[in-house]
Amino acid sequence: MWDLIEPAAARRLLAGAVALFAERGYGGASTRDIAERAGMSPAAMYVHYATKAELLFTIVRAVHEAAHAAVVTARDAAPGHAARVRAATYALARFHARHQQAARVTQIELAGLDADRRAFIQELRDGTDAVFHEEVRAGAEAGVFDVADPPGTARAVVSLCVDVARWYRPGGPRTPEEVGSLYAHLAARMLAVQ
């Protein structure tokens, strides 16, 4: 998730902050704890992130941008209505298993962002939701899916994938790819792909 973040010190801060927020919650982790976890002084941390809120926003934004990119890339590479929904579902479920900790921190702490940042993130979320809504609607219109309630069903598919971050544990019986495959299959079932 953080591979593209430069320099390495900023990357270490983000990874350390995610682990600390997951353990103690955003409120329970001080900037001093976060700096220490990354092996630097609080003063050195402020060079990269002026506040703890800035650090949280960077995490929440990165999670949403990466999830959106994964979904769009998967959809665009797939041919036809059914393959597109399957690919998008696979990508979103796998993402929430692979990046379980960062995604879980994001879900729990989202409400604590200030109003402007929350609005920014909401737009990213809406964009990802819209991919599913649009695919379900288009497939239903084309007669490829049999769906009585396209928006409710699209939301259910997204919800199923997002909730993976709540229950998934790395090292458990299923790989992120196995969760993705199962969920792509279940989404196709929910849509009654013809």
Added chain:
Amino acid sequence: MWDLIEPAAARRLLAGAVALFAERGYGGASTRDIAERAGMSPAAMYVHYATKAELLFTIVRAVHEAAHAAVVTARDAAPGHAARVRAATYALARFHARHQQAARVTQIELAGLDADRRAFIQELRDGTDAVFHEEVRAGAEAGVFDVADPPGTARAVVSLCVDVARWYRPGGPRTPEEVGSLYAHLAARMLAVQ
């Protein structure tokens, strides 16, 4: 949810604490805030709940017990494999919409319970999960469901219902009963009810 709690002061404390935890998080709400919200002094509050942790545990326990009871009651009243899974799914999804705030507080703050209390709650959760696992397994064995991965599919049905507490908002376009009906239908689809 709190109708059975006596006396009325304890009931007011629970309802007020849920609202405050939802607004500010468990860490952000003091016992003084909670007592004030219920119109009493901190000293009067301690008569009912010795600590804030005790109050949170009471909430988390009540949510899990009520969800479990709703699922079991619905299942027991339904005839046949398909009807039982539909009824249990309807009950669990509707519960998480009706009691969205208390269920959401429970999900977010669960990790903050001490080890003994968390183990107690985990047993309640496991009991509810087991209802779905057992129904899916039995229906698959009887040839009424067509499921390649019964445990993974049972978990997905539960996850779908539980995540309602994350996205549902009272006063939105769907009633809890409508969410329950849609999700019962989607669960039947996921199981390919024959």
